[in-house]
Amino acid sequence: MPDSRFKILTSASTSGPGDAGRTGSWRVERPIIDLSRCTPAKTGKSSCHLCWLYCPDNVVSKTIEPTIDLEYCKGCGICAEECPVKAIEMVSEEEFVKGTEDE
């Protein structure tokens, strides 16, 4: 047991959304999941979830329909790259800005 006089500083980080701050503001491209192609969504079974596994910021949920927390998704595109059935498309954030203007 360490002595109480010592404040043993080390570097450790707990994985989870927000470990690097509000990273959602970094995003220039947004991942959009096509649920008609996504394996767990199609089969109703907890399978694949490679997007959940690979997301460096832990913002994809491990649910039957995977969801992405856009508050923290930084738009890196790793999920889209790793998805074996190419169900994730990276769409420019501008599309969504325009979308709101159009309404």
Add this chain to the structure above:
Amino acid sequence: MSEKLIDSGNNAAAMAVQLAAAEVIAAYPITPQTPLTEKLSEVIAAGKMDAEYVAVESEHSALAVCIGAASAGVRAFTATSSNGLLYMSEQLHWAAGSRLPLVMCVVNRGIGAPWSVWNDHQDAMSQRDTGWIQIFAKDHQEIVDMTLKAFRLAELVHIPVMVNYDGYYLSHTYMPFELPEAKAVQEFLPPYDYTHTLDPEKPESLNTVTLPDSRNDIKGIKRPGYMDIRHNLHQEMRQAMELWEEIDADYAQRFGRGGTPILDPYRCEDADFVVVAMGSIANQFHVVVDRLREEEGLKVGVLALQIYRPFPTAKIAAALQNAKGVMVYEKGLSYGNQGALYADLKSALYPYANRPHLHNFIVGLGGRDIPTEDLFQTLKTACLSGDQNAPEQADTPQWIGLQL
């Protein structure tokens, strides 16, 4: 009951590690360390020690295994020498930066090229800035006692400790020592209880890229930046000196040996001239000091430095400031400058007005014989010469026993 026996320094170290109940031992053989870990592998194989012996393919891996074990909350030990220590160098920094309570015996040996299997201190000195605590034993009894105390220190301050002892002079020499009783050691050194270990239930990433600045993590807890971690390592290594004294006092109370955890003086009380040295050569100076007092009437003493990092700046300066002359004999140097210990000592004495004149001797590199007569003659000459040397000259190390 404690046991008095006669054996080699390597076996003394192995018995201490066995008593300390290390749970993981990972090592790669290298002369003159090999018999130490060989012995440990034997006792583990014979079922006399409940530990995992991991035979690895290199010293780098040996320390990496220990880092993994300690991160998971297990008491781990390794040992090496010479180029093996250098091969570990990257992991030495890693262990200290991770604040892991490891203990390692370094059986000091000259560094290649060219290959030498014989003793000097260049291996340990070259790794002095890795953030490890470095202590030096002078005989087998100190190997045993220091190794046991090292585990306790490492686990209290969370800084790894290197227990150094001279290759061959101690590792392969047989001499008597006392081995404490296992039960008493268990009380002195309870099982390793690290509050912060790897836990699959609470996953964490350790020592990933750490930003220059501190930051708040996902729970809003402030996490240190790189520089803050470095600052505390430095600060707490200096603070560790105090704990080392406390541990020594506790050990002395339990086992009857101790009292000189930092500096071990011999006939220094009234000394005009003091030799400073580390390891077994400091003991060799006892006979030189006796003879110089008797035959030459010179008031000489020897001060053995037991702990080199953290450097006991204030204590050593206080011990030496009233001497007329201080002679540093060391088995390694910082090429192109001076002996590393000499430079440290000079810096410690700088603030004092009446500082002694200093002499630096380089001795016994790569196992070059150190005749006691040579120590006698060089020390006598240094005492009689006073400070008549020009400062630059005084600062130039003198090499003993060169055969150029």
Add this chain to the structure above:
Amino acid sequence: MQENQQQMTQIRWHGRGGQGAITAAKVVAEATFKSGYGGVVMAPTFGTERRGAPVSTSLKISREKIYDLSPIRFPDIVVVLDYLILNEVDVTVGLKPGGLLIINSPRPVSEHSFPDFRVAVANVTKLGIEAGLRKGIVNSGIIGALAKASELVDIEMLSQCIAAEFVGRKPQENAKAAQLVYAATQICGPSTGDSNA
């Protein structure tokens, strides 16, 4: 406080790589320690020796703790495990006048001429075979000659330590070799028999 006045017996062992001089010195170290000597230091000299090459080992014995671990320069006793080494190495270098020279040799003591020293000789090789050892095992036997000529340690204690050291390697035969050599060792020389003189 001072230590250098201590009474110390210094023994230098000469043998060949593989002959077991270090083991012999270790056994004597163990036996002297068990007989009450608090300062015993056995320091093998490690060179680039190979099997057959001449090697040497230092053994220092004192009542008090020994601080100087440097190799012996001025031995009181020199032990030679193979008399043929006498042709290769000046084994008496540094040996104090009146010091003791112990040799494993088939020749009688009168044929070894060292006028300055006491000389003890035994045919350790032959007696080892008589004790039941393989030819060439001399490191246990030579201890008997040291015990007889130096009177440093009791032969009984040495026999026990030999048997303990050679566990699994004919312990009784090795101890017996030392005893046979003890009985057969011939001594002659200039001094009165005090090897510390």
